[in-house]
Amino acid sequence: xxxxxxxxxxxxxxxxxxxxxxxxxxxxxxxxxxxxxxxxxxxxxxxxxxxxxxxxxxxxxxxxxxxxxxxxxxxxxxxxxxxxxxxxxxxxxxxxxxxxxxxxxxxxxxxxxxxxxxxxxxxxxxxxxxxxxxxxxxxxxxxxxxxxxxxxxxxxxxxxxxxxxxxxxxxxxxxxxxxxxxxxxxxxxxxxxxxxxxxxxxxxxxxxxxxxxxxxxxxxxxxxxxxxxxxxxxxxxxxxxxxxxxxxxxxxxxxxxxxxxxxxxxxxxxxxxxxxxxxxxxxxxxxxxxxxxxxxxxxxxxxxxxxxxxxxxxxxxxxxxxxxxxxxxxxxxxxxxxxxxxxxxxxxxxxxxxxxxxxxxxxxxxx
Amino acid sequence: xxxxxxxxxxxxxxxxxxxxxxxxxxxxxxxxxxxxxxxxxxxxxxxxxxxxxxxxxxxxxxxxxxxxxxxxxxxxxxxxxxxxxxxxxxxxxxxxxxxxxxxxxxxxxxxxxxxxxxxxxxxxxxxxxxxxxxxxxxxxxxxxxxxxxxxxxxxxxxxxxxxxxxxxxxxxxxxxxxxxxxxxxxxxxxxxxxxxxxxxxxxxxxxxxxxxxxxxxxxxxxxxxxxxxxxxxxxxxxxxxxxxxxxxxxxxxxxxxxxxxxxxxxxxxxxxxxxxxxxxxxxxxxxxxxxxxxxxxxxxxxxxxxxxxxxxxxxxxxxxxxxxxxxxxxxxxxxxxxxxxxxxxxxxxxxxxxx
Numbered sequence: 001x002x003x004x005x006x007x008x009x010x011x012x013x014x015x016x017x018x019x020x021x022x023x024x025x026x027x028x029x030x031x032x033x034x035x036x037x038x039x040x041x042x043x044x045x046x047x048x049x050x051x052x053x054x055x056x057x058x059x060x061x062x063x064x065x066x067x068x069x070x071x072x073x074x075x076x077x078x079x080x081x082x083x084x085x086x087x088x089x090x091x092x093x094x095x096x097x098x099x100x101x102x103x104x105x106x107x108x109x110x111x112x113x114x115x116x117x118x119x120x121x122x123x124x125x126x127x128x129x130x131x132x133x134x135x136x137x138x139x140x141x142x143x144x145x146x147x148x149x150x151x152x153x154x155x156x157x158x159x160x161x162x163x164x165x166x167x168x169x170x171x172x173x174x175x176x177x178x179x180x181x182x183x184x185x186x187x188x189x190x191x192x193x194x195x196x197x198x199x200x201x202x203x204x205x206x207x208x209x210x211x212x213x214x215x216x217x218x219x220x221x222x223x224x225x226x227x228x229x230x231x232x233x234x235x236x237x238x239x240x241x242x243x244x245x246x247x248x249x250x251x252x253x254x255x256x257x258x259x260x261x262x263x264x265x266x267x268x269x270x271x272x273x274x275x276x277x278x279x280x281x282x283x284x285x286x287x288x289x290x291x292x293x294x295x296x297x298x299x300x301x302x303x304x305x306x307x308x309x310x311x312x313x314x315x316x317x318x319x320x321x322x323x324x325x326x327x328x329x330x331x332x333x334x335x336x337x338x339x340x341x342x343x344x345x346x347x348x349x350x351x352x353x354x355x356x357x358x359x360x361x362x363x364x365x366x367x
Numbered sequence: 368x369x370x371x372x373x374x375x376x377x378x379x380x381x382x383x384x385x386x387x388x389x390x391x392x393x394x395x396x397x398x399x400x401x402x403x404x405x406x407x408x409x410x411x412x413x414x415x416x417x418x419x420x421x422x423x424x425x426x427x428x429x430x431x432x433x434x435x436x437x438x439x440x441x442x443x444x445x446x447x448x449x450x451x452x453x454x455x456x457x458x459x460x461x462x463x464x465x466x467x468x469x470x471x472x473x474x475x476x477x478x479x480x481x482x483x484x485x486x487x488x489x490x491x492x493x494x495x496x497x498x499x500x501x502x503x504x505x506x507x508x509x510x511x512x513x514x515x516x517x518x519x520x521x522x523x524x525x526x527x528x529x530x531x532x533x534x535x536x537x538x539x540x541x542x543x544x545x546x547x548x549x550x551x552x553x554x555x556x557x558x559x560x561x562x563x564x565x566x567x568x569x570x571x572x573x574x575x576x577x578x579x580x581x582x583x584x585x586x587x588x589x590x591x592x593x594x595x596x597x598x599x600x601x602x603x604x605x606x607x608x609x610x611x612x613x614x615x616x617x618x619x620x621x622x623x624x625x626x627x628x629x630x631x632x633x634x635x636x637x638x639x640x641x642x643x644x645x646x647x648x649x650x651x652x653x654x655x656x657x658x659x660x661x662x663x664x665x666x667x668x669x670x671x672x673x674x675x676x677x678x679x680x681x682x683x684x685x686x687x688x689x690x691x692x693x694x695x696x697x698x699x700x701x702x703x704x705x706x707x708x709x710x711x712x713x714x715x716x717x718x719x720x721x722x
Contacts, residue, residue: 172719174718174719175716175717175718175719177719243719243721244721247720247721248719248721276714279713279714279716280714281714298649298650298653299649300677319714321716345717347719361719363716363717363718363719364717365714365715365716365717366714366715366717367714
């Protein structure tokens, strides 16, 4: 195997592939990336057995086909440290990858490419394309409600649903739920629901940019794949049933409050400073045209915030984890938020009053 | 289902405070010594060595009385910080054997070694090894009781004191309990023992054959525990995180005082200490009530308390007014203030019902 490539051309795909590599792994070969040359194309693969990323780049210079694995982090750090715009030559010689660039010479240990794990073959059942910024938006508006290392493993990820011309993302950790959906005008998608694991979700967010370029998504029964001209990302799916979000949506909330999101966010964020560090509870007292937020902590410190809101109805006292409220207000784009409440034991429905594609549900706290 | 018998070790340091003082000052080794407050300040002994015990000196005895029994008794004031650091050293030794430790005081602890794999799981060898570690590393001796439950283990540790061990394996429990004087059962003090004796109850066998109703009439809530213990039964688990129910400070005055102002002055002196003791528990408890305790010159004690969500200095003065209504011209020899603590009310996150 032999190839040459400019530092700039290899850095981006190498960075993408290295990102999926786990630093400390029990299987030594998983800290390596697979380098493969086929017909003048270099592809670099990194995997942690749950997700896999293949980044490809066309070689301008002549090359000899072949494949080998080398330590990912070291290779990346070496390439990154070389002078900008320089040409780097790679030669596989006697189980060592020789790297040459100007007067720099490096010899990296290798492991056989045939031992590099690749995900099993699978068939995609649903295929569609979506603008990267749309996908990014869907994930950013929901990923914060994913569970973290929950024993209910099916909550440690994001539910991706397709239904006719709609794609829908739902996340919940059992205390709160986030849902957002997007219409694809020209698609007629088969109905399906899969769970992308947390690691897959965060990797996708890292890979896509805020651009309108299309990324193609393929979903099989156990895998999801995203690809464009630069990379192919594959993640295993969580094998489990995601709870039915429709059962969680509050019904019969008769108290509707609207208010300015920025004022509310600032008031909640300030009150949070004096909330109990562990439980993060704040008390909301809703009255005509006025919302009072209070917090106190074991040190007997007290915060009180009064915010003007549009509300005409019975007064209500209800407690919430302030971090959950602030997360939601951060995800809402317009400055007009709508909160629908029932009683102090029922969940709150929080929405962007200018956008009905997303909704958020939070269970209260007993204070 | 019969569960596997547990293996509990009770470790009790031999006259701990006195032993530490003898270690620090070997000149004391051959003298009768005690740790406690001096007699001219109406002090009380907390510990004495075995030499002093020969004279009838006991812990919790008034120093003045002890000096009457043993005029040569050397009373040293005691160094709490040192005792605490040695106690921590001993606790670190325990941790090599088991994480299941229930400290009872600085010099006593229960250990549950049921799941300890050392010495093929032999609790006896574990206890001997702990005693050896303590002696080598601190120069102090400890006694151990090894038994299937806390109550037997605690009594056993006293059997071969000092520097001894007593093992009561499960099949020996009933034999051990049969020989046990009722007075040795925790909760049975002088008064209860007298009461039981008047019913003709002298041994655990007597208690076992006595009708339970009668037992309940005689000693109320204690009856159930007394009957269990007479059968050698004690299912109490080790309490690993003992939640403090109160913190307090008190001061025995060198001279009796009479006026409200004098008492208030003492309270003011005690407050910083109360505050600093409470500070250590602020993380996991909140103030629930405030208490004032007064001991009068006839040794009668009165306490008065009030629910309060915070430490409120002026509340002590209000409480004092109430306490002094009971003074009846007696002199006051001790003033104490304390806080009753409660678990902080926890905030509880509700969950979706799909779970």
